[in-house]
Amino acid sequence: xxxxxxxxxxxxxxxxxxxxxxxxxxxxxxxxxxxxxxxxxxxxxxxxxxxxxxxxxxxxxxxxxxxxxxxxxxxxxxxxxxxxxxxxxxxxxxxxxxxxxxxxxxxxxxxxxxxxxxxxxxxxxxxxxxxxxxxxxxxxxxxxxxxxxxxxxxxxxxxxxxxxxxxxxxxxxxxxxxxxxxxxxxxxxxxxxxxxxxxxxxxxxxxxxxxxxxxxxxxxxxxxxxxxxxxxxxxxxxxxxxxxxxxxxxxxxxxxxxxxxxxxxxxxx
Ligand code: G3P
Ligand code: CA
Numbered sequence: 690x691x692x693x694x695x696x697x698x699x700x701x702x703x704x705x706x707x708x709x710x711x712x713x714x715x716x717x718x719x720x721x722x723x724x725x726x727x728x729x730x731x732x733x734x735x736x737x738x739x740x741x742x743x744x745x746x747x748x749x750x751x752x753x754x755x756x757x758x759x760x761x762x763x764x765x766x767x768x769x770x771x772x773x774x775x776x777x778x779x780x781x782x783x784x785x786x787x788x789x790x791x792x793x794x795x796x797x798x799x800x801x802x803x804x805x806x807x808x809x810x811x812x813x814x815x816x817x818x819x820x821x822x823x824x825x826x827x828x829x830x831x832x833x834x835x836x837x838x839x840x841x842x843x844x845x846x847x848x849x850x851x852x853x854x855x856x857x858x859x860x861x862x863x864x865x866x867x868x869x870x871x872x873x874x875x876x877x878x879x880x881x882x883x884x885x886x887x888x889x890x891x892x893x894x895x896x897x898x899x900x901x902x903x904x905x906x907x908x909x910x911x912x913x914x915x916x917x918x919x920x921x922x923x924x925x926x927x928x929x930x931x932x933x934x935x936x937x938x939x940x941x942x943x944x945x946x947x948x949x950x951x952x953x954x955x956x957x958x
Contacts, residue, residue, distance in 0.1 A: 715788035744776035745800035804838035821859040929954035
């Protein structure tokens with residue numbers, strides 16, 4: 690078993706490897722989370738969608754074109770949507786060559802495969818339901834896979850998992866189904882609207898270009914569904930100046946394709 694990464698949770702802001710260490714390995718693959726582990730990062734982020742036959746897979750776009758060789762393998766199947774392919778078909782795709790020949794043969798992981806690897810790597814996860822409106826019932830299904838892979842036991846729920854979405858309805862559904870699980874809403878609600886989000890969301894995860902010291906302070910002033918101050922993980926910060934700027938606002942986490950750059954910027958500060 691690989692050694693646990695060094696960085697602990699006491700250092701704030703937490704540095705979260707976006708889609709894995711996606712500047713250095715193909716996004717949302719097992720190689721990308723292994724790369725984050727090898728670089729010493731405990732927290733990773735992913736995106737979850739559903740295949741035609743109902744398997745959950747790790748993929749950012751709702752379309753397979755950008756990050757696999759689907760056009761080559763299934764030339765007649767335009768527009769190559771995730772939801773129009775079976776899990777067996779997706780398992781045939783190369784999800785690494787588009788990034789670099791070094792990663793040829795890397796696969797699109799199923800959610801279960803991905804969770805087992807996050808466990809093996811002793812990592813923690815910001816889990817995103819991507820476009821949940823396309824996949825009715827995906828929250829219940831995703832939670833089932835998390836339970837089956839050991840991710841809904843007390844220990845994991847306490848400190849290893851956040852489930853987020855751009856869809857407030859999806860976050861609400863997750864909170865309703867599993868009130869113990871930490872949740873995040875992706876977006877930048879007005880300060881006046883924060884109390885409504887705080888009913889079901891522990892985090893307000895905004896793009897770094899939309900936030901300020903005042904906004905972060907406002908977030909921290911409200912208590913989330915678990916009675917603790919709301920948190921903010923901001924994204925996607927890939928350079929030193931913006932990392933220092935976000936940290937100066939007092940954010941709780943920085944989601945980044947280049948976790949090494951962010952870590953160095955925070956240490957040198
Ligand atoms: O985790 C935040 C970020 O991933 C949201 O945007 O499009 O990269 O999923 P996106
Ligand atoms: Ca994401």
